Amino acid sequence: MKELRIFCPATIANVACGFDVLGLCLDHIGDEMVVRKTGSGQVTISRIEGQDLPLEAANNVAGVSAMALLKALGSKQGFDMEIHKKIKPGSGIGSSAASAAGAVFAINRLLGEPFTLNELIPFAMEGEKLASGALHADNVAPALLGGFSLVRSYDPLDVIRLHTPGQLYATIIHPQIEVKTADARSVLKHSVPLKKAIAQWGNVGGLVSGLYTEDYDLIGRSLHDGIVEPLRSLLIPRFDQVKQASAEAGALGSGISGSGPSIFALSKGEHTAKKVAEAMTQVYADSGVAFDVHVSGISHEGVRPTMSGTP
């Protein structure tokens, strides 16, 4: 195999209570990439469609991730990538992670899978670092593994694929304002009250338990973030109204997607998720802020080969 076309899914990191550790993989929303073996001995990016992003591999998350993988293997194989960007950078649904995960997935596959999906995560994290300045895995892990994933530990890296109930749907509203990951990090405090930390790990435990037992009510009760959301939500217009409208429309819970500005809600069943989309749309309709709203299942698979002719 010389060429691979892949779908690179968008992801929701943090998932309310799980700041820096939880993430989930969306279905249908994502980029496409074509990755080819070349004789150049280098990683090149010949084309990026849909967004204005750097073509130099060393300045592009896909390029950096690819080079990290090849360096670990000691491989001199050259690869060229075409990226058809559909996820808007800075939207908070894992735009950089999709490119990072896609690059390492495709190259690994084209080289005969020397690495497991879990082993690819650290290479994709190198790409993430270029985008956000920090080595984080809560987007690249679900982008590679699919479903819900938990970064139990960063040092050593230990990523767990969690059980993902089949009727869980996400609704996402992306207000088109700029919140850079680095800025969203700078509003955080270096220490947190012990009492709030205890509430947070109670909710993480509850959410993980709810995923395994497919207890949608428990999942909903656990979707609270008393630590990061109160600070970051100030950067997102009408955040509280979106949250309230989502709850009234039947969502299990909601929160900031990654570092924002997208807001996500989880619902049981696509029908409810669509009602939540309508409710979110109404909140933003007269806001003067441009926005997109998406409804998506949770994909049980991460990056995957696609059959489409021209991506």
Added chain:
Amino acid sequence: MKELRIFCPATIANVACGFDVLGLCLDHIGDEMVVRKTGSGQVTISRIEGQDLPLEAANNVAGVSAMALLKALGSKQGFDMEIHKKIKPGSGIGSSAASAAGAVFAINRLLGEPFTLNELIPFAMEGEKLASGALHADNVAPALLGGFSLVRSYDPLDVIRLHTPGQLYATIIHPQIEVKTADARSVLKHSVPLKKAIAQWGNVGGLVSGLYTEDYDLIGRSLHDGIVEPLRSLLIPRFDQVKQASAEAGALGSGISGSGPSIFALSKGEHTAKKVAEAMTQVYADSGVAFDVHVSGISHEGVRPTMSGTP
């Protein structure tokens, strides 16, 4: 039914990463109680064997818990309790919780079960408050529900029974020194570094996932506490040596049981748990501190009626 004899199990609260939220129920280690309906219209404690504890109901955790239950029901029914105390108060394996849970379990059963086990937890917490000064549920919840339990939230109270793998065994060493719960709380800091809090909720998520998937290695990898253990372990002689010896003997992980001074380790299989007991014993043998060592399975049932003639 006028009288009920029950077994009131010991419990391990916190379970390393789950400070204030996780607990597990031990098998075989516990108190016995006999609870009888009386015509006195009051809660009385006619006898306490094994320990020197207050007989006045208002000063005894069992009495306070019983009265909280009866008050909620508006019941004028009288009850007398005999408590055969085998768990040493102050040992850190839920002595007060066993009495609190036992009292409310037996009275609820004798009254025809007006409450579910989950609904009994708040009454038992009133008894716990008398003992420790704080309303906590991480011992009374597993004492009532059995297995592993998670206090997802204290306000409102939301307690989840988690799946408990069958081959999990606990080893406990109880150094006979006094560490009062209130003192153990006073060494805690009111705020924690965000980075440590993230590591902690990653481990809580990992432990809960490991319990559901019966992944003993993951359970072991998740048994870390970077927040409370470094402070409280200073109050426990030879803590680090016990931890190291337990790991070398094959334990999955270890930590402080509740607020100490008992130290627990979890192992896969009784054989390993017994080897851990030997290793713990060796560490303490020449310490000059009196100690007990116990090995126990995790009980899938909490407080339960017992058939024994005289407890």
